[in-house]
Every structure is written in structure tokens, then in C-alpha cells.
Amino acid sequence: MSRPLALRPARDFEQRSRAAVNDAAQRKNFRGAMDFLQQKRRAQFADEGELAALRDLGQAIRRYSLAHLPRLLEQLESKCTANGIRVHWAQTAAEANAIALDIARRVDAHRIVKGKSMVSEEIGFNHAMQAAGIEALESDMGEYIVQLAGESPSHIIMPAIHKTRQQIGELFAAKIPGAGYTEDVDALIQIGRRVLRGKFAQADIGLSGVNFAVAETGTLCLVENEGNGRMCTTVPRVHIAVTGIEKVVEKIEHVPPLLSLLTRSATGQAITTYVNLISRPRQPGEKDGPQEVHLILVDNGRSQAYADAQLRATLQCIRCGACMNHCPVYARIGGHAYGTTYPGPIGAIVSPHLLGLDTTYPLAFASTLCGACSEVCPVRIPIPDLLIRLRNEANARPGSAEASLRGSGAARNRVLTAIWSGWSLIYSRLGLYRLTSWLISRGHALSPVEQGAWTRSRTPLKPAARRLRDLLKDARP
Ligand code: SF4
DSSP states (O other): OOOOOOSSHHHHHHHHHHHHHTOHHHHHHHHHHHHHHHHHHHHHTOOHHHHHHHHHHHHHHHHHHHHTHHHHHHHHHHHHHHHTEEEEEESSHHHHHHHHHHHHHHTTOOEEEEOOOHHHHHTTHHHHHHHTTOEEEEOSHHHHHHHHTTOOOSSSSOTTTTOOHHHHHHHHHHHSTTOOOOOOHHHHHHHHHHHHHHHHHHOSEEEEOOSEEETTTTEEEEEESSSHHHHHHHSSSEEEEEEEGGGEESOGGGHHHHHHHHHHHHTSOSSOSEEEEEOSSOOTTOSSSOSEEEEEEEOTTHHHHHHSTTGGGGGGOOOOOHHHHTOHHHHHHTTGGGOSSSOHHHHHHHHHHHHOHHHHHHHHHSOOOOOHHHHHOTTOOOHHHHHHHHHHHHHSOTTSTTOOSTTTTTTOOHHHHHHHHHHHHHHHOHHHHHHHHHHHHHGGGGSOSOOOGGGTTSOOHHHHHHHHHHHHHHHOO
């Protein structure tokens, strides 16, 4: 599980970012990977008209789902229950883990095999299970690599994107008994598969995430490329699906447009290798499938975003990662520098709700506001607007009307606040503005004509100030 930004969030974030920027090899890895993903996405959306229409549809479906979220969640619960899926509600990460642990203890589970699930990362599922003496093994290849390395994912779709094949070869040779060093990608995948294959049969519980939960039918939709998700959800006798409350949609026909946007934006695939639709546990006469299916619906701060008319758009996210792939900041510092489960632009807007603005506010400032993220977001989340709002919240006076989030005001700085208040006062009173301008213009005599070598090609300050003064004089009535 990735750790949230700690005691001195601004300084810690700065240190991590500085270290990442100075790591030339890692920067090269990320740059190459981001260029590759951008190019694959572009190839999928060659028809701009089709893309625009699909994004409109995706945005409309997500907005509709959120507008009706309480009703849809209730409908999902009753339909899942009728299908034989047991539904659990978790307000916090700790509650979600406690629910999973209760299930594990009841069925006397010792091993859990996991498909890819960012919500399980978010709640620290692996740590919670290991603390209780239960093995939780990642089966997605990228997740398996970072788990083996004792790291957290650096990308929400490609968790081990920061690693080269040489580094993975060394890791496998060091950690997997009998595995010699190789940097051949196919051979590395075969080694990982050999280890994981046996684990599915030994596992008591399979854990998965959910891409979309369909309220009308009680169906859990799950996409993946490796087949490990299907193994997790069918081989062990118990399947636990864990997801955020925002993943619900009303109808099964809402899924295909979102799926198309998701896979094309995420990995540049028209469709993933596997699309799993799970609606019930194994039925009499069926040859496979779990005997029990559980769905844990996790809030963990999402209600805070939901309650705010502007910040609710955060919950439209379908976790495609395209905003990260196109973010100039993410491409340079990578995922680990953020210190949160969700890095990049999506991490900057969602983490304050999950962890509090007091520990995550530097992320909102780690953006050039260039708008690349919102340009590629398949469900049109206005990410720069949300970042500006979070910056204002971070600087708001605690207790004021502007401070409405957990941890608002954490970035407030008395000196800066005094400077900007003075600035605002001067600009709002004409007499004061003229007096200040006059006083400042007196100061130009103190500045050197030439400030240094780098200014030689620029207009020297004194003549520039003189010209400005003449202009102001001419402009006076
Ligand atoms: S914010 Fe948009 S682009 Fe980023 S992960 Fe979510 S859906 Fe994808």
C-alpha cells in the first residue's frame, strides 16, 4: 500500500520530486512509456468526431449515475442480494478491511489471491491481511512485480511502469527460487506465470476490483488482459469484490460506451482480452465459480466530494490513467513522488477526499494547469478547475465559508496572506494605487541600468521604467 504524504507534506513532496527529477534513468523510462501510451491512444481515436461524441456520451452517463447515486446504490444492493451476492458497506478503509477479515476468518482462509484493484491499494488491504497472518498475493503481473520488490504501484494501469526489463530480471533472479537472470520479456512473463498458476488453486479467497457495477441487473463488470482476474473470480471458493461507491451505473447498456472509452484511453486497445460480467455465485449444476460472492462498497472520503456541487465531478473518473500519461509533471517525476495511491492529475483531485487536504495539498500545486489532462479525460472532468478550487481550499482561512474540506487551510501562510491582502487593498482603491505606483517608480533610480550578463539582450530597467512613466503621464486625464 502506498503511504500518504506524511508530517511535512510540502517538504516531503518536494524532496521526493527533486530525487525523481534527478534520476535520469527513471525519467527516461517514464518519458518513453508515456510517449508510447500517448501514441497508442491517438491511434485509437483517429476520428475526432467519433471521439467527441463518445466523450459526450461517457460524461452524460457518469453525470447521470452520480446524480442518482443514492438510488442506484440501493438498487444495486437489492439486485445483488437477490442474485445471491452479499453486499457490505464500508465507510472507511479500516471498515473495509475488517469486513474482508471477518469473511476470511469465517471461511478459515489462509491465502488470498488478488486481481488488480486500486481500491485494495487505497485501503491497504495487503498490509491488513498480512497483519492478521493471511497471505495476500498479487496476480496481475505488474502488481506482482511491485509486490515482490516491496514497492507500491507507480501508475494506476501499469503498476511497474517505472521498472526496466533488466531490473525485473534482476528482481526475479533474486526473489524467485530457481529463476535465473533473463531480460527477455516473454521469458520473464513465463517465470511469473509459473509461480502464480499454482497459487490460484491453493487460494481460499479471490479478491478483485470492479470497473462498473450495474444497478439494474446486479452485475459486476471487470476488464483485464492477463486472465488472472477471471482466475481470481472463478477458482477460489470465495470471491470478494471491492470497489468505490462511485462505480455504479444504472443499466447494462451504459457499460459499452464507458468500456470503449476506458480501454482505448488506458492502453490504446479497442477492447481488453477479457471482459468479465459477474452476477451471482456458482449455481447448482455449474462446473466452476465461487460458492460465495461478496461486494464491499467503499466510501473512504468519496462522500465529501459527492456533497460538493463542483468537486462531485471527481467521481466521474473511470480510472483510465490517460490524464497521467499526458501530464508533463507526472512524466517527469513519476508515480512514487506523489506518495499517494493515485498519482498524477487524478491523484491530485481525488486524494484530498481520501486522505485529507492537510496531508495532500502539495499535489494540487504540482500542476502547470496546461489542461492536457482535461483534454484527454474520456469523461471530460474539468481537472484544472478542480485543482484551482483545491488550491483555494488549501489557502482558505479555517472556519471561513471558503474552507469546506477536511484539512482546508493547511497551506495557509501568514506572510503570503498579508502580502496578497495588501495587494488586494492597493488594487481596490484608486488613490492608494496611484500613491503606491508613484512610490515604486521613485525606487527605480536605485536599480542598475544593466543587471547582469543575462539581461544584456533585454530592455534595461531604467529606460523601461521611464517609458512606463511617460505612458502613464500621457494616459492621465
Ligand atoms: S480523471 Fe479522466 S483521464 Fe484521469 S484517470 Fe480519471 S477518467 Fe481517466
